[in-house]
Structures are given as structure tokens and as C-alpha cells.
Amino acid sequence: MSRKLKVGIAGLGRMGARHAHHFHALTPRADLIAASSPDASELKWANANLDGVNTYLNFDEMLEKETGLEAVIIASATTVHAEQAIKAIRKGLHVLCEKPLSTNVEISQSVVDAYKDSRKKFPNQKVICGFSRRFDASYRDAHQKMKSGLIGRPAVFRSQTCDKLDPSGFFVEYAQFSGGIFVDCSIHDIDLALWFYGEDSIVKSVSAVGITAVSPELRKYNDRDNAVGIVEFYGGKIAYLFCSRMMAAGQEDSTEIIGTEGKLAVNTQPQSNLVNIYEASGIRREIPPHYYGRFRDAFITEANEFTACCLDNTEPPFRLEGAVSAVKIGCALQESLLSGNKINFDEVGRRIPKPQDGQLKAKL
Amino acid sequence: MSRKLKVGIAGLGRMGARHAHHFHALTPRADLIAASSPDASELKWANANLDGVNTYLNFDEMLEKETGLEAVIIASATTVHAEQAIKAIRKGLHVLCEKPLSTNVEISQSVVDAYKDSRKKFPNQKVICGFSRRFDASYRDAHQKMKSGLIGRPAVFRSQTCDKLDPSGFFVEYAQFSGGIFVDCSIHDIDLALWFYGEDSIVKSVSAVGITAVSPELRKYNDRDNAVGIVEFYGGKIAYLFCSRMMAAGQEDSTEIIGTEGKLAVNTQPQSNLVNIYEASGIRREIPPHYYGRFRDAFITEANEFTACCLDNTEPPFRLEGAVSAVKIGCALQESLLSGNKINFDEVGRRIPKPQDGQLKAKL
Amino acid sequence: MSRKLKVGIAGLGRMGARHAHHFHALTPRADLIAASSPDASELKWANANLDGVNTYLNFDEMLEKETGLEAVIIASATTVHAEQAIKAIRKGLHVLCEKPLSTNVEISQSVVDAYKDSRKKFPNQKVICGFSRRFDASYRDAHQKMKSGLIGRPAVFRSQTCDKLDPSGFFVEYAQFSGGIFVDCSIHDIDLALWFYGEDSIVKSVSAVGITAVSPELRKYNDRDNAVGIVEFYGGKIAYLFCSRMMAAGQEDSTEIIGTEGKLAVNTQPQSNLVNIYEASGIRREIPPHYYGRFRDAFITEANEFTACCLDNTEPPFRLEGAVSAVKIGCALQESLLSGNKINFDEVGRRIPKPQDGQLKAKL
Amino acid sequence: MSRKLKVGIAGLGRMGARHAHHFHALTPRADLIAASSPDASELKWANANLDGVNTYLNFDEMLEKETGLEAVIIASATTVHAEQAIKAIRKGLHVLCEKPLSTNVEISQSVVDAYKDSRKKFPNQKVICGFSRRFDASYRDAHQKMKSGLIGRPAVFRSQTCDKLDPSGFFVEYAQFSGGIFVDCSIHDIDLALWFYGEDSIVKSVSAVGITAVSPELRKYNDRDNAVGIVEFYGGKIAYLFCSRMMAAGQEDSTEIIGTEGKLAVNTQPQSNLVNIYEASGIRREIPPHYYGRFRDAFITEANEFTACCLDNTEPPFRLEGAVSAVKIGCALQESLLSGNKINFDEVGRRIPKPQDGQLKAKL
Numbered sequence A, B, C, D: 001m002s003r004k005l006k007v008g009i010a011g012l013g014r015m016g017a018r019h020a021h022h023f024h025a026l027t028p029r030a031d032l033i034a035a036s037s038p039d040a041s042e043l044k045w046a047n048a049n050l051d052g053v054n055t056y057l058n059f060d061e062m063l064e065k066e067t068g069l070e071a072v073i074i075a076s077a078t079t080v081h082a083e084q085a086i087k088a089i090r091k092g093l094h095v096l097c098e099k100p101l102s103t104n105v106e107i108s109q110s111v112v113d114a115y116k117d118s119r120k121k122f123p124n125q126k127v128i129c130g131f132s133r134r135f136d137a138s139y140r141d142a143h144q145k146m147k148s149g150l151i152g153r154p155a156v157f158r159s160q161t162c163d164k165l166d167p168s169g170f171f172v173e174y175a176q177f178s179g180g181i182f183v184d185c186s187i188h189d190i191d192l193a194l195w196f197y198g199e200d201s202i203v204k205s206v207s208a209v210g211i212t213a214v215s216p217e218l219r220k221y222n223d224r225d226n227a228v229g230i231v232e233f234y235g236g237k238i239a240y241l242f243c244s245r246m247m248a249a250g251q252e253d254s255t256e257i258i259g260t261e262g263k264l265a266v267n268t269q270p271q272s273n274l275v276n277i278y279e280a281s282g283i284r285r286e287i288p289p290h291y292y293g294r295f296r297d298a299f300i301t302e303a304n305e306f307t308a309c310c311l312d313n314t315e316p317p318f319r320l321e322g323a324v325s326a327v328k329i330g331c332a333l334q335e336s337l338l339s340g341n342k343i344n345f346d347e348v349g350r351r352i353p354k355p356q357d358g359q360l361k362a363k364l
Helices: A015-023 A040-049 A058-066 A078-090 A105-121 A139-149 A170-176 A185-198 A216-221 A292-312 A321-339 A358-364 B014-025 B038-048 B059-063 B078-090 B105-121 B139-146 B172-180 B187-197 B217-222 B293-313 B321-339 B357-362 C014-025 C039-048 C059-065 C079-088 C105-121 C137-147 C170-178 C186-197 C216-221 C292-310 C322-341 C355-362 D013-027 D040-049 D059-065 D078-090 D103-121 D137-147 D171-180 D186-195 D215-221 D291-312 D319-339 D359-364
Strands: A007-008 A030-036 A054-055 A071-074 A096-099 A127-130 A154-164 A203-210 A226-234 A238-246 A252-259 A263-266 A274-280 A284-286 A342-347 B005-010 B031-037 B054-056 B071-074 B096-100 B129-132 B154-164 B203-211 B228-231 B237-246 B252-261 B262-266 B275-279 B280-285 B343-345 C005-010 C030-036 C054-056 C071-074 C094-098 C127-132 C155-164 C202-210 C226-233 C237-247 C254-259 C261-268 C277-278 C282-285 C343-345 D006-010 D030-036 D054-056 D069-074 D095-100 D127-130 D154-164 D203-209 D226-233 D237-247 D254-257 D263-266 D274-279 D282-285 D343-345
Touching: A007 A015, A007 A058, A007 A284, A007 A292, A007 B172, A015 A030, A015 A040, A015 A071, A015 A292, A030 A058, A030 A292, A040 A054, A054 A058, A058 A078, A071 A078, A071 A292, A078 A096, A078 A105, A078 A170, A078 B252, A096 A292, A139 A252, A139 A263, A139 A292, A139 D274, A154 C226, A154 C237, A170 A216, A185 A226, A185 A238, A185 A252, A185 A321, A203 A321, A203 C202, A203 C226, A226 A321, A226 C226, A226 C237, A238 C071, A238 C155, A238 C202, A238 C226, A238 C237, A252 C237, A274 D137, A292 B059, A321 A342, A321 C059, A321 D171, A342 D137, A358 C216, B005 B293, B005 C355, B014 B038, B014 B071, B014 B293, B031 B059, B031 B293, B038 B357, B038 D013, B054 B059, B059 B078, B071 B293, B071 D237, B078 B096, B078 B105, B078 B172, B078 B275, B096 B105, B096 B293, B129 B187, B139 B187, B139 B252, B139 B262, B139 B293, B154 B187, B154 D226, B154 D237, B187 B228, B187 B237, B187 B252, B187 B321, B203 D203, B203 D226, B203 D237, B228 B321, B228 D154, B228 D203, B228 D226, B228 D237, B237 D154, B237 D203, B237 D226, B237 D237, B275 C094, B275 C137, B321 B343, C005 C014, C005 C059, C005 C127, C005 C292, C014 C030, C014 C039, C014 C071, C030 C059, C030 C292, C039 C054, C039 D171, C054 C059, C059 C079, C071 C079, C071 C292, C079 C094, C079 C105, C079 C170, C094 C292, C105 C322, C137 C292, C155 C186, C155 D137, C170 C216, C170 C237, C186 C237, C186 C254, C202 C322, C202 D078, C226 C322, C322 C343, D006 D013, D006 D059, D006 D291, D006 D359, D013 D030, D013 D040, D013 D069, D013 D291, D030 D059, D054 D059, D059 D078, D069 D291, D078 D095, D078 D171, D103 D319, D137 D254, D137 D263, D137 D291, D154 D186, D171 D215, D186 D226, D186 D237, D186 D254, D186 D319, D203 D319, D226 D319, D237 D263, D263 D274, D274 D343, D319 D343
Parallel strands: A007 A030, A007 A071, A030 A054, A071 A096, A096 A127, A154 A238, B005 B031, B005 B071, B031 B054, B071 B096, B096 B129, B154 B237, C005 C030, C005 C071, C030 C054, C071 C094, C094 C127, C155 C237, D006 D030, D006 D069, D030 D054, D069 D095, D095 D127, D154 D237
Antiparallel strands: A154 A252, A203 A226, A203 A342, A226 A238, A252 A263, A263 D274, A274 A284, A274 D263, A284 B280, B154 B252, B203 B228, B203 B343, B228 B237, B252 B262, B262 C277, B275 B280, B275 C261, C155 C254, C202 C226, C202 C343, C226 C237, C254 C261, C277 C282, C282 D282, D154 D254, D203 D226, D203 D343, D226 D237, D254 D263, D274 D282
16 A cells, blocks of 8 residues: 555644544545644544544644654644644644634744745645635636636636624634634635736735624624725736625625636535525525535545645645735735725835824724 | 507406507507407406407407407407407408417317418418417527527427416316316427427327326316326427426426537526525525516517518418417327327328337337 | 607617617607707618607707607717706706716706706606616516515625627727716616615715726726726625626626625626527526616616606606716716725715825826 | 455446545545456556555456455446346345346346345345435435425426437447446436335336437437436326437436425536636536536445445445336336337236227226
């Protein structure tokens, strides 16, 4: 039997548990051998469900003690993403880090810097940020079609990440640490924009507005439950974004790439499966309640491709640097949302000081 | 102002009143001048709603007394269609007769014979049977695309006429006179098959089965509430049909024309309008509750085109003879439904005894 | 026969000729009796196609000489809309004026002022601006569903008016007079936003960006071929808009109204009719090439309802004042597009002087 | 690590190779340890692609020599399905046999008989026939919804299996052994009908017609390229079927289950993924070219669930007996297609002579 990649996972929360399962059962070339979580109940779950996996209450201990560990999946709380990623990078491990690297631009950059530094020593090391949509079959088909020239030159990009309303109010507490709706939700759309427009695209301006239509308590954490934003790129390209926590029907993540000769639409007619229900009130179809219902296959592909690129020493599907650009744009949108100001950048990416430094704080 | 066609209408029931409105208000080149109905309350409605229209309790009286009458719309009970049509034909009037001419093949043929005879005297006379789908923009587009060669040679035809369940049981009583579900509903699909395959197509066999899923009392009138049938044509063409009185969501009339190089689908995703509703149970759209919701525009086009062909002495959109073929096929399907036998026809359209059991081996 | 409204039309260009046809042939309660156009060839067309209509090279002459004229449809060049409307208003005529009243806010307001003044003398006079989408069956259904509470409180509104690319470059020349893409195209979306949010909604800010992806020559007229904009309203409501002249497939006018408990989507899956084509490259449907293909029925409803409200002295379907609000927002978006600045308004609708007066001109 | 099921596969043709991959890489609880094929080039492929799998030119040898073999997947030519299945059954192995067990009813039954016999000795043995649609998420959702009462009592069932035209003529040669289009294609639809109506449903009659629209050479093998059939069940239930080798756009497998209170439609709007392409000819989506594109996930679920029921000694997802019923109905349809006769059955499933002509009157 061919060699398998020895993988450890950090964090076994909702998405962590899923990643663990993907690497444990659905990634034939990977062996999940270790899992760490500061939450004992999560480790209990791991012991019951992840055959043969060693569990650790402490991430550092896992790195230190787990013999033969080759790669780490970081699916812990966002606040420790960067720290854990950097530790693993410095040990020469391959790293798949959940998005975002950090809600802070500088910290995000520090991960990239650590990786750059580490590669001098470990030239085959792979570090990627888990932008799951890059692994989705529909987005890949759209990207390939765009590359083949089917829509001419892309010029307008519309994308939305809209969650089903969670009446439990979970996302309000979550907003304390999420970096805000643009950093938490739209980061995916921003990453897609950079993918479709080219990762070297330079932002010219961002502007955003937001409201609290259902959860006014979000304001205390400087967040909103619905927001729209415009990202203008140099070279005549526009992305406009919508993010929401208020959808009634389910998850509505959809994207349009509008080119000079055609348009590609991804998931503009959401659906759970291929069933339609004809009943007295009309014709109905269900849609996925959560992003995982929409992107499960993409996450599994992510696990398999990450594993393959580590084992085969091939190029990762995309570069880590983009993850910083996405956070940078997301943070700028969030700031614009809060300050009410449009933010402008020059062609080398430096902010043009329209708003006075003092203004944002005053407003907040 | 250019001359208008002087039109009378027979029958002011549900569909009769709609025809009256179409010719009165929505057919600029027509003047509805007279209306007859044996039902005094319907005439009262006409007096209130159809400005300037003379009303008659008696069809014959309308024909006799209404000065200047040029055309008659027959929208009365099916049982008197043929009789009224023949009377109007003999007076040299243009006639638009609702489908079917009759539920009986011979009586249907007698209308065609009367028209043939009458045209010797009135060469410009127009008589058509109101197959509304022939005037529908979508069916016309599909037909034009087929004619242009888009799908190669059509070979399989699927079509259904499915009514929303009417819990009032109206259609049970109606079944006494309707000729049965194949003659009443599928007649449209049969006419479409003849249109798409060519009106000179020769039927090779018909077979049908039916059930009473919701209205067992239909059996006393030799009818069913759901039925499927196959019509085989000489020359390697098949039509398969579904008719139902049991739809939950609304009217579902849809058609597929499958050719050697492509397929055209008409209304296989029914809808009332362009609205989609996103709500907790999913994404929903409403559909028309009745055939009129689906075909209103077609009826108005029918009124306008019938008027134009009378005024301009142009060819009617299709020939009256087809209306007899459609009834013939519909009656054969209904018979097959009831007898459980497949019915075969020779290449000149004569019914033949079924092939004996021994023939199978010879064929193989 | 009941009385008909005597109607004259100003302008017989592309849309003018359609309006003329609607009132001449498809509005049973209207009599089109007069038409004016400065273009002799258009009058020639009218003489050939509009039976019994008197034609005039001069609008003023039509108003003066046409006996019995009761209503005027203004479908002339946008630059003379307001002037002609005011003249007709002052004569006490009913007026249906194509959108926009003017590309200038003050001039638009002058039409409203003239109407207010005139109603003292002619209390039954009706003046409306032709926002065709208000008459569209799907938008009406959506509006009625929103009113009934189906989606809770509307909070985010997305709407786009996107024209098929016209390679003739017609719209470049047209841009000289159109007021810009936000005033010409998005005016419909803005009007819809005001309809769904309430016509008394107060704009808090607008911001917009635009590009010339296919027609750089538009820049000389201060226009763009693609633009997106955000309109923020007081009270926690957002509208975000996209307008384009670059669509490949055809007209794509679609709208989403997102409420606290659901979403209504109008025409987010455009189609010409109910036909789907299955062929080697997949499943395809055609879409309308122009707005008229999408909104023909709405224009006819507009003609009939305008006629009815004049004849019956009932309330017009919506108030004229909204037409000024829409132009005001459209102009602000166009200015933001050009200046790169976000524009803010206070709660009584006054502009908060963020950008210095001199800045816009300098940029232009 | 928990125990894995040791699996061998027979046949490595197109579908065999896919099954091998599913059990080798995508079924975590299975170990594919052996593969047999009479085709040396297929074994070469196995040696290159299926790490650690022993290969055999001879099925019997694999059964004999492969130590620890617990289960066999039979994906060889249909003609040897039954023989190989019976051999494996007699050795006490679990068996997943591709559909159909045989194109012959008696031979199909002999597999069931062998299993019944074998279970006396091996009570935990699992044998299933690979009806992949039973594992498809959409069909399962529809079935669960029907079971929950969402559509009342199912009464009409429409289903089609339609392949993309393969211009290579492959399927003509294949027709020699396939059992005919109803046995090869519609077998899936028949199995679905039995699933949705209940596996104990008794057929009352079948009738079918077919044509050779694109491949007249199929006639020499008593086959057709397009056929429609009706299956009538006792108790007022109808299934009507369409099978074709002529689709232009791709695989079109779709199903409707029509109940007394609603309808469930599965894949009536086929699609490859969630991408729509807007281009000059309209809006287009691609569809899967082959059944594997549509059902890949179902095949993987099949592999995993078969493995689980063997390891955990749980009930298989459905009983083997249904596979004989499906072949029986498929063969009857194929016979009706060829003979032109309707075939009737009594309530215990025995074929009965056709009703004499005189019976009709009596029935009416």
C-alpha cells in the first residue's frame, strides 16, 4: 500500500469535527493520527469516532509528542489560527489553515512571512488557507470556462454569502471574534473575486453600508446582520458583494461573473438536491440550510488535494498570499461599513488618506 | 376607420364569456354585435358587460335576425357545437367553433362535410376549430424551431393535459357529456401531435389505461381521473399522453418534442409569473390554477387571427379536417382505456383485428 | 358604445410608435386621434399604420388644433419631456409622460409644480410618469405579497437593469442626452425601491462606481457602460443596483426584495417564453433581446389603466412626485460615479456637504 | 483501526473499473484485495491503479485462492452475472451484483433461489442487486417525502432513462446481449416503480411500442432505440416509461411520482452542476453526458452501505427478490414492444390470454 500522509487536526468544533472526518474517512491517502482541542468533550467525541487517533488537550503538546506528524489542519477558533499555524510552520509541517488566517491584516501577514522564512529550510513545505469554494466543482467549471475565453474579459463580479437566520442568536456572540460580517462571510466572495480577476488585482476603493435588520445587539460588537459593499479594482473591474445572516430559506451563496462577451452564474438558483415538490401552494424545492450542505464535497476535495500536494510535492492549488489580500479587503469593507466613509487606495496599494485618522474612532 | 368584422357568439358560460370579452374588448378589428344563450342569467351578464351587444335566448333567432352578422363564435355546450356550427356554415358565416366539434367522430365529420359543401357557394368562408395551443407563443416558437431543423426529425412526442383537482366534483357531472378524459383533455395534445408530426400522419395503434384515484364515481360515466395512452404512427413516430384531473399545484400542461438531433420542451417547468418566493420551507413559485391562466394570451391571439383571416380572406392558421382526426384518436384512446384492448389501424386508417398470438414468432 | 378617451401622442420613435399602437389597437377604451413628431418619416408611418389619426409636425399645433383632445402621451426625446408635459398640463389635459420627466432634478420638479398648480383649476386632471414596471404582473404580485406580510419587513433591495450589448454603438450617441446610465437605466430600479420601501423613504447616502468595459468613448459624455451603486435609506434599508449595456444574452432586468422573514425574486431566471431547447451543448432557453420583450404586457396595461383612471376619474396608480425622487437619486448616483465620492443626505433630504463644491467639476 | 471488509471484484470494464475505484479509495471500511477479469489489459490497469490488489484472469481462481475474501462485487458482462453470483453465494460470500441479475427471468430467479438456499448455511450473508438509484440522495429524499404522506397516495409514476446518442454505434453491438432497451435501461425505472409503489405490487398489464429513429440496425437484434411502455398495476396504479438512446444534450433520467395530493419530480431539469452560461444564444446549462455523471455519488454510497451492512450484519437496503420482478416486467415490455400485443396478468401474477373482443361490451 502506498504511503499515507500523517495528519493532525487542531480544533474539533463544528467545522473541526467535519475536517477530522474528511481526513479520517474520506481522504484515502491520509491517515488522521492526532487531534487537539482545549475542550475535553470534543476529545471524548474524537476518541469515540476517530479510530486510532491520539488526542491532546494542548496543541503544542500534539506538535511535540506526535511522532511522525507531517501535516496539521487548523480548524480551531479564529483567534488562534495564526499562532498555531506559525508554530506548525516553524516545525516544517504542512499546514491547511481554515479561513481567515486572522481577522487582522498584520497578523495574517505574519503567517505568510513565517511560511516564506520556513521554506528556506523546508523547501517542500505546503501551507494553504482553506478557501473551500476554490475546490467546488461549479466554481471550478466557471473559472475554467472564463479562462477559456467563454465570456470575454471579466469586468463585473457579483457575489453573496448569505446565511440562514439562526434564531438562537449564536452569531451575535460569535461576532465578538469574527472580525465582522465582511471578514467572516464575504471573505469567500473576496477570495473568489481575486481568483477570477487575478490575485495581483489592485484595489482602488471600497465602500460599504450595513444594517441590523434582525439583530440590533450586533451593534455593540461593531457588526451588522446585512451589508453590501463595492470593491473597485484598478483596470476597470468591479466586485459588489452582499452578506447577510437573515435568509429565510437557507444558505444562499451565489456568484455572477460578467464579462464583455457573456456571463457565468454560479448557484443563482439554489437547491438541496434534484427534487421538486408540487403541492397546493405551488412548486417548491428545498435549499441547503448551511454552507456545509452546499460545500461538503468541496471540503472533501480540499482534504484530498491538500493531501496529494503534500505527498507528491506538487504546487498547492493557490498561493497563501491571497489570504492576506482577502483579509485586507474584508477589513477595509468592514471599516467603511462602520465609518460611513469610502476608502481609497493608490496603485501600489497604499491607502489614500481621505478620512482623517481620528474620524473612525469618533464614529465608533 | 377600417372595416370591422361583425361577430356573434353562441354560449356565455365560463369560456363563452371569455371569448365574448376577447372579441368585444381585445380584438380591435372585431365588433361583437350579438350573443345568444339559452340561459337568461348569462344574457343579463352580457347586457351589463358587453356594451352594444344584442342578446338572444335562441341561437337560430340570432342567426336569422342579426343584421350584418359575418362570423359566429361557438362556445356553447359541446353537445350542440356541431349543430350550431352547421347552421352557421350553411348561412355562409365564418365560424370559430370551440373544441371538440363533437365527441362523436361521425358528427365531427359532418361539420367538415358541411363546410366543404358550403365553400362551393361561399369560397371565402373560414371555419376553424379552436385549438388554442396553436396560438400560444411558446408552442409556436417550438414549432418554428422544429421546422427550421433544430431537432432533426421528430420521433417521440410526450404531452400532458393535467387539471388541478376540483374538489367540488364539477368534473364528475361534466363527464357525462365530455366524451371522456381523452376526448376532453388529451384532444389538445393529440392536435399538437398532429401539428408537429404533420396532419397527414396515420395512426397505427392506440392503447391506454386509466384509473380513478380520487373520483371513483367517474366510472358510472365510463370515465377515469387519470389516464395514460400511447399513439403509434406509421413511419416510426410515437406520441405518449397523460391526462389527469388530480394535480395539486395547478394546471400542468406540458409537451416535449424529441427529435433525432435535439428536444424541445414546452412548459415543463410551469409558473404563473416571474416571481419566486424564498421562505422557511424553501423556494416556491406558484402556477396557474386553470388552463385559462396558462392560455389567456393564446385565446386573444386566436380571436385576433380568426378576425384577420376573415377580413383579409387569408388562409386560416390550420385546416378544419384535423379536428376530426383528433376526435378519432381521442375516441379510440378512450375505448382502449375502457376495454383494456390495444386498437390497431391499417395504413389507410381502417381499424384492423388485433394480430393473432402466432404472429409474434413470425415477426421475430 | 361607452365613451372613449381621446388621446394624442407626442413622439413616434421606437417607443413612441409602440405607445401609439397600444393606444390605437390595444386599449379598447381609448381613441388615438392625433400624433405629433418633428420627423416627417415618422408621421408617414403614422398615416400608414394608425387609421384615422391626424398627424402634426409640431407638438404645439397638435395641442391647439386637435378638437376634443383629452389626454396626451409624451414619448418624445427626453430633452423635451418636461416642456411638452407642462404645456399639456396647463391646457388641462391628462398626461402620461415617459420616464424620466427630465434628467435634471429641478426641471423634473417643475413638471410636478405645474401639475399641482393646474389641479386647482382642473381637479380631475391625471398626470403620471410611465414607470412601466409598476404595471408588470410579476412586480405587482411581488408587491402584493410583500404588503401581505409574506417576507416580513423589507430591508435589502437588489435590482438591475441590464441591456443587451448593442454593437451599433447607438447608446453611445444616446448617452449625450440620457443623463447617464443611472438616470436612464437604474431609474426603474430606483422607482421600484421607492415603491417597495415606501415613496416617503429618505435617502441617507449614495455611492457608485462605474467602468467602460466595452465602450470607452462613453467617457466623453461622462457616462459608463457598467455601474454599481448603493443607496442607503434612513430607517435601516439598503438598495443596491447594477446597470449595464453589455449583456450578451439579452435583457436582464431582475429584482430581489429581501425581508426579515423571506425574499421575493422577480425575473432572476430570465426567459423569452416557456420553451427549452435540448441540444448537444446542453439545455438552453432564449431571453428577450430588449426591455420591450420583457415589458410589452406592462406597457399595454399602463395604457389601459391610464385610460381608465382618466375616464373614471379614479386615483392614478401612483403619484407623480415619486418621479422626481427617482431622478434625484439617479442623478446623485451618477455624480458619485463620476466624482468617486460618496454623497450623504440629512434626514430632511438635504445634502451634507462632504465633497467641496469645486471637486466634482475638477474631476470632470 | 476497526476491521475492514475484504472485497474482490469481477470485471474491470467501464463500470467495473469504477466500482473497483469506489471500493479501493472511496469506501473507508472496505479493502479491495482482489480483482478478476478475462481481459489481460484490464488486469494491467488494475495492477497500475489499484495498489495492493491481487489480479486473476479467472473468476473461479479468485474465489478459490484469495485468502480471506469476504465479499464479491460482480461487474462483469451481464451474461455471466448469474453464474458468478451463484458461485460466490455458494461459497458464503457477500455479493453485490450489477443489474440485471440476468436478462432472463428464470436465470434471475435462480440467483434468488441460490441465495435462499445458502442463507440456511450462512445466515448473515448479504446479496443485493446494484440498483444505483436506490442510493441516490434525490430519490431517497423523494421516497422519504412520499412515505411521510406529502403527496397522498401515489397513483401515477412517470420515469425515463434516456442515454445520450453514442454515434460510435457501441450500443448496437451491445444490444445483442443487453436483453433489449426495456431490460437494459428501463430496469431502473421499473425498480423505482416497485420501490415507490411497494415491492409486492402486482402487474395487471404491460404494453409497449418502439421505433428505430437513428439506428435501424438494432432491429436485427430485436431492439429499438426509443420505446415507451405502460405498466398497469392492480390496485389502481400506473407506471409509464420512456427509454431512449437518442438524447442530444446528455443523460436525461427523470421521474415523477404523482399522488392524490401532490407530485414529486426528480431531475426533471437536468444539470451537470450549478453553473449557468449566459451567451448570445441565450442561457445554457450543461448536463451530464452519461449515467455515471448523474449517479457517481449514488454508486459510492452503494459501496459504503453494502460494506456497512456486511460488516455490521444489518439488513440490506432492499431485498434481492425485487431484481427478479424488475426483469420480469422489463422482459414483458420488450416482448410487447416486439409483438405489438398487450400482455395481461392475473392477480397472482400469471399471464392470461387477452380478453376477447366480445368482452368489451360486457365490461362497459
